[in-house]
Amino acid sequence: MKRALMVLALLLLPAMAAPAGEETTLRGRVTLDTAAGQPRANASDVVVFLENVEGAPASEPRPAEMRQLGKQFSPEVLPVVVGTQVSFPNQDNVYHNVFSRSKTKPFNLGMIKQEDKPSLRFDAPGLVKVYCHIHAHMVGYILVLNNPFFAVTDAQGSFEISGIPPGQYTVRAWQRFGPEETATVQLAQGQTQDLDFHLKEENNLISSP
Numbered sequence: 034m035k036r037a038l039m040v041l042a043l044l045l046l047p048a049m050a051a052p053a054g055e056e057t058t059l060r061g062r063v064t065l066d067t068a069a070g071q072p073r074a075n076a077s078d079v080v081v082f083l084e085n086v087e088g089a090p091a092s093e094p095r096p097a098e099m100r101q102l103g104k105q106f107s108p109e110v111l112p113v114v115v116g117t118q119v120s121f122p123n124q125d126n127v128y129h130n131v132f133s134r135s136k137t138k139p140f141n142l143g144m145i146k147q148e149d150k151p152s153l154r155f156d157a158p159g160l161v162k163v164y165c166h167i168h169a170h171m172v173g174y175i176l177v178l179n180n181p182f183f184a185v186t187d188a189q190g191s192f193e194i195s196g197i198p199p200g201q202y203t204v205r206a207w208q209r210f211g212p213e214e215t216a217t218v219q220l221a222q223g224q225t226q227d228l229d230f231h232l233k234e235e236n237n238l239i240s241s242p
């Protein structure tokens with residue numbers, strides 16, 4: 034009995050040693066396969082986000098930026114929380130244009146000259162695909178989300194979301210080039226939970242606005 038109690042005490046030690054107020058965290062790694070079935074070396078730009086989070090902060094979201102740089106949108110994938118003001122600075126020495134036909138937020142910012150920085154507020158959740166009518170290859174993705182609990186993967190596919198209120202959530206891993214994946218997690222206060230996703234790209238994507 035004594036021995037059992039001691040074992041129990043030892044088992045509890047790591048939890049007790051954790052600093053008070055440790056943040057509830059979800060982290061993991063996304064692996065991406067190409068349509069040909071090969072692992073993609075660069076697994077960046079997958080957006081991992083939580084659904085149905087209640088009591089999300091009501092504070093004004095921080096402004097975000099999608100630059101035009103080297104005739105690309107940068108970043109190409111930009112997740113933001115609903116209500117975010119996004120500016121589109123042109124950092125090239127050529128004209129650009131930024132427009133979208135997405136139902137979530139159709140717009141056209143007209144001609145944007147170097148150093149100009151028009152901005153827009155994204156008030157409705159959903160995907161907004163962004164293009165430039167001068168450079169047909171330019172495409173950007175603004176994913177407008179209902180709460181600030183999201184992360185974008187780095188080149189290794191790693192992500193981390195912290196400060197999550199404890200609870201049960203649906204987690205979605207969204208990619209540009211194929212179907213997303215979902216998972217359900219149960220997060221306890223102060224816990225760090227690992228969650229991995231495996232996504233596959235598709236060849237036959239129909240280009241939608």
Ligand SMILES: [Cu+2]
Binds near residue numbers: 167168
């Ligand atoms: Cu352009």
